[in-house]
Amino acid sequence: MSPSRKPLEAGPDVVTAASRVWTVIAVAYVVLVTLALTFFITRVPIQLTDGASNMISVIDYRPWQLFVDKATNSAFFRPLMWPPYVLVMDWSQGAYFAWFKSIHALQVLVLLLLLLRFVRVRTAVDAVSLSFAVAVLVGGHTFAGLVREAYPINHFLAIAISVLAAATLAAEPHHRIVNDVLALLLFVYAALTLETGLLVWVALVWAYLLGWRGVSWPTVALVTMAVIGYGYIRFVLLDTGTPTLLERGSGFGFATFSNVELQSRFGANPLPFFAYNVVSAVSSVLFAEPRAGVFVFVRALVRDDWQPWIVVNVCCATGATLLIGVSAWHRRRSWLSRGLLHADRVVLMFPVLLFANAAFCYVYLKDVVLSTAGVFLAAATFVAMRDAIERIQRSRRVWPALAASVVLGLLSAGWAVKQIGVHYSVRQQSINERRGWAAVDQWLAQQEAVLDTPAKRALKAALEDEAIAGSPPPPFPPMPWPHSWFDETQ
Amino acid sequence: MSEKRLVVIRRSTAYLPLLFVALPVVAAACFMAIVSLSGWLKVGPFRAAPPISLSDAVVDGDAAAALLWIRSGADPDGLYPLTPGHMGSREPRLVRPLEAAAIVGDTYMIELVQRHGGTLPADDVQRVACDLAARGKDEEFRLIAGELWDPGTCAGQGDPQ
Numbered sequence: 202m203s204p205s206r207k208p209l210e211a212g213p214d215v216v217t218a219a220s221r222v223w224t225v226i227a228v229a230y231v232v233l234v235t236l237a238l239t240f241f242i243t244r245v246p247i248q249l250t251d252g253a254s255n256m257i258s259v260i261d262y263r264p265w266q267l268f269v270d271k272a273t274n275s276a277f278f279r280p281l282m283w284p285p286y287v288l289v290m291d292w293s294q295g296a297y298f299a300w301f302k303s304i305h306a307l308q309v310l311v312l313l314l315l316l317l318r319f320v321r322v323r324t325a326v327d328a329v330s331l332s333f334a335v336a337v338l339v340g341g342h343t344f345a346g347l348v349r350e351a352y353p354i355n356h357f358l359a360i361a362i363s364v365l366a367a368a369t370l371a372a373e374p375h376h377r378i379v380n381d382v383l384a385l386l387l388f389v390y391a392a393l394t395l396e397t398g399l400l401v402w403v404a405l406v407w408a409y410l411l412g413w414r415g416v417s418w419p420t421v422a423l424v425t426m427a428v429i430g431y432g433y434i435r436f437v438l439l440d441t442g443t444p445t446l447l448e449r450g451s452g453f454g455f456a457t458f459s460n461v462e463l464q465s466r467f468g469a470n471p472l473p474f475f476a477y478n479v480v481s482a483v484s485s486v487l488f489a490e491p492r493a494g495v496f497v498f499v500r501a502l503v504r505d506d507w508q509p510w511i512v513v514n515v516c517c518a519t520g521a522t523l524l525i526g527v528s529a530w531h532r533r534r535s536w537l538s539r540g541l542l543h544a545d546r547v548v549l550m551f552p553v554l555l556f557a558n559a560a561f562c563y564v565y566l567k568d569v570v571l572s573t574a575g576v577f578l579a580a581a582t583f584v585a586m587r588d589a590i591e592r593i594q595r596s597r598r599v600w601p602a603l604a605a606s607v608v609l610g611l612l613s614a615g616w617a618v619k620q621i622g623v624h625y626s627v628r629q630q631s632i633n634e635r636r637g638w639a640a641v642d643q644w645l646a647q648q649e650a651v652l653d654t655p656a657k658r659a660l661k662a663a664l665e666d667e668a669i670a671g672s673p674p675p676p677f678p679p680m681p682w683p684h685s686w687f688d689e690t691q
Numbered sequence: 692m693s694e695k696r697l698v699v700i701r702r703s704t705a706y707l708p709l710l711f712v713a714l715p716v717v718a719a720a721c722f723m724a725i726v727s728l729s730g731w732l733k734v735g736p737f738r739a740a741p742p743i744s745l746s747d748a749v750v751d752g753d754a755a756a757a758l759l760w761i762r763s764g765a766d767p768d769g770l771y772p773l774t775p776g777h778m779g780s781r782e783p784r785l786v787r788p789l790e791a792a793a794i795v796g797d798t799y800m801i802e803l804v805q806r807h808g809g810t811l812p813a814d815d816v817q818r819v820a821c822d823l824a825a826r827g828k829d830e831e832f833r834l835i836a837g838e839l840w841d842p843g844t845c846a847g848q849g850d851p852q
Contacts, residue, residue: 330712593708620723621723636752674739675739676726677737678726
């Protein structure tokens with residue numbers, strides 16, 4: 202370890218005037234990235250299929266009614282997913298679009314600020330590494346679903362925030378009662394919103410085992426008891442069960458299969474398919490292959506039908522994984538000696554949350570379900586990039602240092618393409634959603650949806666008016682090759 | 692190489708990884724911020740030019756804008772100008788919405804225009820349909836020509852673009 206890093210690694214309390222400057226620069230950068238994303242997000246109408254339809258279906262309910270109804274659903278246990286829709290609709294007094302989009306933009310800002318807080322930016326190298334980590338987060342295929350879609354509140358984004366917030370609380374240098382209270386609230390909210398909300402518990406337990414003491418052991422124990430209680434309520438008291446193969450389609454090999462096809466193929470013995478999904482989920486985060494269970498890159502090679510974006514995806518993800526691997530190799534001694542620094546713990550959070558997150562994908566695989574793992578991947582790449590830059594700076598050999606800098610630059614350039622690509626992807630979503638709304642009556646007829654109350658009809662009219670007459674899709678620079686270089690599937 | 696010069700080179704190369712890593716991602720972030728600002732303020736090179744007519748909206752594939760034109764009284768059978776440069780034409784060009792949708796081969800927009808009463812004059816149907824057949828756009832051909840024709844009847848006709 203270089204002497205210059207010792208004060209930094211000694212603890213987060215070492216904050217100097219210079220380090221504050223870099224923190225402020227990092228905050229400004231995060232705000233800049235959020236503002237650009239926000240502009241694109243606010244040009245996407247409220248999603249017709251999972252956004253507006255959900256709002257219409259619950260507008261005549263009260264929040265507590267929804268809580269009880271959704272708690273007794275089969276397959277899923279998500280009682281806190283729906284009540285916020287009604288609350289926000291009530292508060293918005295008809296300004297649905299403005300309220301839901303503001304919440305979405307705020308969520309993105311909170312996530313990026315939490316990432317900044319979690320990894321801690323104190324130096325110029327930190328600030329540069331953060332810019333790279335933000336590109337890895339925002340440009341990653343697991344992030345696109347966090348900004349392209351909303352239901353109408355993006356719950357996967359809420360879960361990613363909750364888990365990262367729990368880890369950040371745990372990583373606080375001093376234990377405070379408020380950390381415990383917040384950790385408990387985060388767990389209750391996340392676990393009752395989506396199944397992946399249980400990752401809050403994983404984060405708290407693993408953070409404690411790694412030596413972070415921002416959240417006390419009684420609280421970690423209490424959350425563990427709550428997980429047992431969750432299991433009892435879900436599986437014994439309410440008999441909610443778990444999703445089956447019939448829940449939805451998923452990828453396998455080179456193709457995506459419908460739920461019925463999956464049932465006929467794997468229904469007799471689904472365990473191999475479940476194992477395939479979990480392994481694919483891990484591989485998807487580390488190498489961007491397969492995607493949602495489909496080996497897109499290999500298929501493109503086999504069929505000689507590849508596009509640059511497919512290669513960029515795999516190269517960037519693999520490059521980031523290699524970077525983390527190299528960093529881990531250099532840090533192995535401190536890991537084995539249990540002399541963990543903050544940066545070591547940040548890196549070690551990633552594999553555990555990756556495997557835990559992947560486990561939730563056993564029935565079906567969607568990129569967005571892995572968004573929490575994507576956040577911790579970004580945090581780990583922050584440390585890995587910082588290590589790489591510092592090693593180059595310490596190197597006494599000029600040419601190898603130059604070559605390594607070029608390699609890092611190429612990796613950064615790849616992620617820059619992906620960072621721009623996510624904006625393009627959101628723009629395409631805006632176009633698609635506006636198309637959907639242009640045929641909303643036909644879609645409602647297909648769904649056999651009946652708008653049988655004045656409130657439902659008024660809501661549909663308001664959302665349709667906003668989608669049709671609202672702001673046009675966001676602009677995008679004229680390029681001859683956006684379809685080739687930007688991943689529209691993410 | 693002198694020790695002094697080596698120190699200078701090492702100091703310079705210490706900044707290189709910072710530059711190489713930061714430049715692409717920060718440039719990408721700033722670029723998208725400028726695009727967003729341009730779109731938000733409706734100024735600068737990246738502002739989104741709204742479609743100038745119903746046919747223009749159809750060419751853009753902007754279903755919502757097309758619907759707005761129709762709801763505000765635009766005749767789906769009318770002839771409308773396109774933004775110069777659209778569909779490769781530098782000259783001002785008047786096109787019916789349904790033909791515009793057929794030329795860009797957009798099935799969804801063909802159906803949208805037809806759903807709102809858009810048609811083509813009988814003389815144009817064969818020309819447009821055969822253009823589609825020549826380009827192998829069978830789905831679009833069926834929507835324009837209906838079930839009356841077989842693409843084979845277009846032999847020798849059509850103007851692949």
